[in-house]
Amino acid sequence: MTSLRLYNTLTRQKEELRPLQPGAVRIYSCGPTVYRYVHVGNLRTFMLPDLLRRSLEYLGYHTEQVMNITDVGHLTDDTFDRGEDKMLVSARLESKSPEEIAAYYTDAFMQDAALVNIRAADHYPRATRYIPKMIDLISILIAKGHAYEVGGTVYYDIASFPSYGRLSRNTTDKLLTGSRGEVDPRKRHPGDFTLWKAAGEHRLQVWPSPWGDGFPGWHIECSAMSMSLLGDRFDIHTGGADNVFPHHEAELAQSEGATGRRVVNYWMHGGLLLLAGSRMAKSAGNFFRATELVDQGFDPLAFRYLALQAKYRTKLNFSTEGLAGADRALKQLRERVADWAARGDAGPDAHEAEAYEARFRAAIADDLDLPAAMALVAEVVRADLTATAKAQLLRRWDAVLGLDLDRAAPRRELPGGAAALLAARDKARAAKDFQASDRLRDELAAMGVAVTDTAEGQRWRVASRK
Ligand SMILES: [Zn+2]
Structure with missing residues (x-):
C-alpha cells in the first residue's frame, strides 16, 4: 500500500492519511437534493469522492462510501425562516407527491452520475428514512446542553461549542444568519442554527417529534446518517467548497457535541465549477445537465477529461469551447490506445514503463494530483516506449481516470496473417532494414491493409471492401 497525503480543510494542510482500520477507508459524501436535476457543477463535486476511491483502490486500499440522498425539501439556510420549501415548490409545479418527485430525480441523478463514470456508492441512505435517528440525536444534544427548544423549534446553541467556526475559520461574532432573513428573536445567538423546525403551513413533509410536528434541519441529516452507517468515528468526509459553511461547520458541532469527541478525521472539499465566471446554480437557472452535453454531440466523458485537467480544490x-477541446483530445487518445493495442509489437519495455508507473502512483498519492497524472499521460503518448507498453500503461491508469480509453471507434479486423506481417515490419524498421520493411508494406497493401509510418511507429487501416 502506498501512503497518501490529502489536504484536510480542518487543518488547512496536506496530511498523511492514516485510516482508522489499516488498509480500509470509510468515506461519507454529501449527496444530491432530489427535487431538481443535478448539473455538471454538482457532478464535479461528486467526482471528488469517485476519484478519491479509485485512487485509494489503485494504491491498494479497500473503500466503503456512503452518499446521502436529501429527499426532504430543506430550505437553504439563509432563507430558512422565510424561504419556500423546494420539495413543495416542485410538487406544486409538477403535480406530484414529494415521494414521486424524489424517486424521479434520484433516478435521474444516478443516470447522470453514470454518464460521467462516477461509480455508485456502497450505500445511498434517504433522509426521510432516518428521521427517528435525527430525533434521537437532537434529544441527546438538548440533554447535553448543546440545543434548546422554543415553540416547537429546536436550535443548536453555538455558544455551547467553543470550537464552532474552526472548520470554516469563522469567528462567532462574524456568524450572522444572513442579512436577508429575519432573525428569530427567540434565538440565544443569531448564529444558532435549526435542528428541528416546527411545521408551519404549506408543508407536505411533516413528522411527529417530542417537540411537536415538524421537520429536521438539513445539517442534522448528515450527522445522523453518517454516524448511523459509519459509526461515530470515520475517516473522510467530502463535499463541495460551498458546503464548508454552514453545512459542515454545523455537522461537526452536532456530531462532536453529541459524542463528545472527534468524529471525522479528514474533511475534503471540491472546488466549484464556474460558468462564464459565475457559480452554476440551480436557482440561477444557468446550468447544464450531463444529458444536455450528449444532446450537443459531446461524449459526456469529455466533461470528466476537462475536470481532470484542474486540481480538485x-x-x-x-x-x-473547453469541452470541445477535451472531446477532441479524448477521442484522439482512445484512437491511439486502440492503435497501440492492435500493433502488438515486441513486449513492454519493463524498466521505463515501471518508472512511469511509479510517477503515476506518486501523482495520485499527492492529494489526488490528477493534472499531474494527465501530464504523464501526454508524456507517455510521446515517449520512446513500445506500443504494447504504452497501451498497457494507459489502460491500467484508466482504472483511476475513468475515461473509457478502451472505447475507440470500431475498426475493421485485420485479415488473417496481417498481424504477423505488421510485427515483422516493426522489427525490420527497428533494425533499419528498409528494404524488408518496404517489401512487407507492399505485401500488406495487397491484403488491403494500408500502413503509414509516423513518429510513433506504424499505423494501419483496413481498406473498405466493396
Ligand atoms: Zn451533508
Missing part, C-alpha cells in the same frame, strides 16, 4: 471554468 481549485475553481474550474466551464465553457463549450
